[in-house]
Amino acid sequence: MIKNIIFVTLFLVVICGWSDLPFQGNSLCCASEVLYESRLDKGLSNTEAYSYLLIQKAREDKGRARELLETAKEYSPNLPAVYFELARQSFSFSSDGIFEGIDYVRQGxxxxxxxxWWQFNLDGELYISLLISYVLALIITVAIRLPLEQPLLLHDILEDKRKGLFLLSLLLLSLFGFFALLAGALFLVGLYLRKEDRVFVYMAFFSLLLSPLILRVADTFLVPPSPELRAIVAVNEGEDNQYALATLKAGKDFPSDFSYALALKREGDPLDAIQIYKALLTRSASPLVLTNLGNAYYDLKDLEAAKESYQSAVGIKPLPAAFYNLSQVYRETLDFAKGDEYFLEAAKLDNKAVSRFVAMSGKSPNRFVVDETLPMSDLWEYAQGRGRIFGLSFSLAAALMIPAFFLVNKKIKVRAHRCKRCGAIFCSKCSRNLIWSEMCPRCYRFLIKVEELDSRERIASILSVYQIQTKRRRTVKLLAYTVPGLGQIYSGRVLTGLLFLWLFLFPLSVLVMNRHPFTGLSPFVQGWLEPPAILLMGLAYLFSIIHMRRGISRGWL
Known part of the structure; x- marks a missing residue:
C-alpha cells in the first residue's frame, strides 16, 4: 500500500507540474529503486511518472543531469522524452557532441x-494539423478568388439569365452548413480558373467524397480516450495492472480479454487467466495467447503444461519470448543443454529483446518468464474502432458535384474574362470581337490596332493601363510577402499558390497543436517537431517569394 502511495504521489507531482518538490538525494533514490523492483515483480517494466520527474530534476541539476537521465531511461526504456532530453544535454558543437546528440534523437x-501514447499524439498532431491547414488553405483561396470572380459571374448572368442558377445554387447550399457553402463557392470559383488550376477544385470535391472516412480518423484523435483503451495500453506497455482489473471485463473482445487475463496473471490470479486464455484459443490459435498461457501454467508450477504451450506457440510462429521461456523452464528442470539450445534460438530471433529479458530477470514468475503483449498494430486497430461513423450526405453531394463540374465546364462555351491589361470584364458574346491574348476590345484597339487611335488617346490609355498594372503588382507583392501563396492565388496561379499556402499553414498548425497534446497524458510536448516545422515555414516563404518575383518578371500580370 505504501509503495502504491509513493507511486501515485510521484505521478501527481509530474502531471500537476510540482517541479519544486525537494529532491532528497539517496533516500528518494532508494525508495524509487524499491518501487521499481516491486513493479518489475508485477510485470510492470515502465515507470513513466518517475521518469518524467527525473527529467525535470535533470533540467534543474545540471551536474547530475546525465546520471538522472540514464536512470530515467532505465525506468522507462520506451519513453521518447528521455532520449530527447539526453540529446539536448549531450549536444555540443564538437564532433562527438553532434554525433551523440543525433544518436539520442534517433533512439528517441x-x-x-x-x-x-506518444505515437498517438504524434500521428494525431500531424493528421489534425494537415486537415486544419488544408481546410484553411481552401477557405483562404475562396476568400481571395470569389470577390475577383464575382464580376465575371454577374456579367455572365446579364448575358444569359440561366447562369443565375449557379448563384441560386450557392444560396441553397449555404442552408446545409459551412462546408456545403464552401463547396458551392469552390464550384463557382472553378468555372473561371485556368484548366490546370481546376485540379484544386476536383481535389476539394474528392476530399469531400472521402469526408466520412477522413472525419472518422480525425474523431479517433479528438475524442478523449476511453477507459478501456487506457487500460489496455497500460497493461500491454507495462505501466499498470490494477486499472485494467477495475475497467476491463472478460468476454468482450480480443484486446480486452487478452489484456484482462494478462493483468490477472500478473496480479497473482493465474487460474482465472488460464480460463480466459483457453476461451481466446477457441477463437483462433494465437501464439501470443499460447505464450502467456504457458506463463500462467508456470505460475502454477505446472511445468509440463507450460512447455506444451510454449512449443505450440513456436510451432505457429517463432517468438523470442516463447523460446526464452522454454529455455527458462528447461533450466528449471535442470535440462541445461535444452535450455541453452532454446536460449540461442531466442537470441537469433532478437538479441536485443533477449538482453532485455535477462536484465529484468528475477525470481518472481512475472520476471522469470516473459509475457507477450499486443503489438502496436492491434492497439491502433482498437483505438480506431472508437471513431464515430459519419453520414454520407457530403459524400453523395460530392459524387454529384464532381461530374456536374466537369460537364458544366465542358458545356459552357462563352464565359466572361478579365482583361489582362486593364482588368475590364468582357466576353466574346458582348464584344463581338475575337478574344486575343485575354485582351479586351479597347486594349486591343490601342495596343494592337494603333492606327484607330490618335497618339494622345493612345498614350493616355497606355498610362492608364500602366497605373492599373502597377497597382496590381503592389497588391500581389504585398500579399506574397505577407503569407506564402497569396500572391500566386491573387494573380491567377491558384494551384501553385494553394500548395505554397498549404506548405506554410501545415507546419504553423503543427506548432500550435504541439502545445496541446491530444491524450492529455504527457506533460512534455514533442519539441523536436518545432525546428523542422519552422524550417519548412521558412522554405515555403522563401520559395514562394522567388516564384512570385519570377512570375511577375515573366508577365503574369
Missing part, C-alpha cells in the same frame, strides 16, 4: 514504435 524517434 525509435522509441515511438513502442510507446502508444
Amino acid at each position: 524517434l525509435n522509441a515511438y514504435k513502442s510507446n502508444f
Whole structure:
C-alpha cells in the first residue's frame, strides 16, 4: 500500500507540474529503486511518472543531469522524452557532441514504435494539423478568388439569365452548413480558373467524397480516450495492472480479454487467466495467447503444461519470448543443454529483446518468464474502432458535384474574362470581337490596332493601363510577402499558390497543436517537431517569394 502511495504521489507531482518538490538525494533514490523492483515483480517494466520527474530534476541539476537521465531511461526504456532530453544535454558543437546528440534523437524517434501514447499524439498532431491547414488553405483561396470572380459571374448572368442558377445554387447550399457553402463557392470559383488550376477544385470535391472516412480518423484523435483503451495500453506497455482489473471485463473482445487475463496473471490470479486464455484459443490459435498461457501454467508450477504451450506457440510462429521461456523452464528442470539450445534460438530471433529479458530477470514468475503483449498494430486497430461513423450526405453531394463540374465546364462555351491589361470584364458574346491574348476590345484597339487611335488617346490609355498594372503588382507583392501563396492565388496561379499556402499553414498548425497534446497524458510536448516545422515555414516563404518575383518578371500580370 505504501509503495502504491509513493507511486501515485510521484505521478501527481509530474502531471500537476510540482517541479519544486525537494529532491532528497539517496533516500528518494532508494525508495524509487524499491518501487521499481516491486513493479518489475508485477510485470510492470515502465515507470513513466518517475521518469518524467527525473527529467525535470535533470533540467534543474545540471551536474547530475546525465546520471538522472540514464536512470530515467532505465525506468522507462520506451519513453521518447528521455532520449530527447539526453540529446539536448549531450549536444555540443564538437564532433562527438553532434554525433551523440543525433544518436539520442534517433533512439528517441525509435522509441515511438513502442510507446502508444506518444505515437498517438504524434500521428494525431500531424493528421489534425494537415486537415486544419488544408481546410484553411481552401477557405483562404475562396476568400481571395470569389470577390475577383464575382464580376465575371454577374456579367455572365446579364448575358444569359440561366447562369443565375449557379448563384441560386450557392444560396441553397449555404442552408446545409459551412462546408456545403464552401463547396458551392469552390464550384463557382472553378468555372473561371485556368484548366490546370481546376485540379484544386476536383481535389476539394474528392476530399469531400472521402469526408466520412477522413472525419472518422480525425474523431479517433479528438475524442478523449476511453477507459478501456487506457487500460489496455497500460497493461500491454507495462505501466499498470490494477486499472485494467477495475475497467476491463472478460468476454468482450480480443484486446480486452487478452489484456484482462494478462493483468490477472500478473496480479497473482493465474487460474482465472488460464480460463480466459483457453476461451481466446477457441477463437483462433494465437501464439501470443499460447505464450502467456504457458506463463500462467508456470505460475502454477505446472511445468509440463507450460512447455506444451510454449512449443505450440513456436510451432505457429517463432517468438523470442516463447523460446526464452522454454529455455527458462528447461533450466528449471535442470535440462541445461535444452535450455541453452532454446536460449540461442531466442537470441537469433532478437538479441536485443533477449538482453532485455535477462536484465529484468528475477525470481518472481512475472520476471522469470516473459509475457507477450499486443503489438502496436492491434492497439491502433482498437483505438480506431472508437471513431464515430459519419453520414454520407457530403459524400453523395460530392459524387454529384464532381461530374456536374466537369460537364458544366465542358458545356459552357462563352464565359466572361478579365482583361489582362486593364482588368475590364468582357466576353466574346458582348464584344463581338475575337478574344486575343485575354485582351479586351479597347486594349486591343490601342495596343494592337494603333492606327484607330490618335497618339494622345493612345498614350493616355497606355498610362492608364500602366497605373492599373502597377497597382496590381503592389497588391500581389504585398500579399506574397505577407503569407506564402497569396500572391500566386491573387494573380491567377491558384494551384501553385494553394500548395505554397498549404506548405506554410501545415507546419504553423503543427506548432500550435504541439502545445496541446491530444491524450492529455504527457506533460512534455514533442519539441523536436518545432525546428523542422519552422524550417519548412521558412522554405515555403522563401520559395514562394522567388516564384512570385519570377512570375511577375515573366508577365503574369
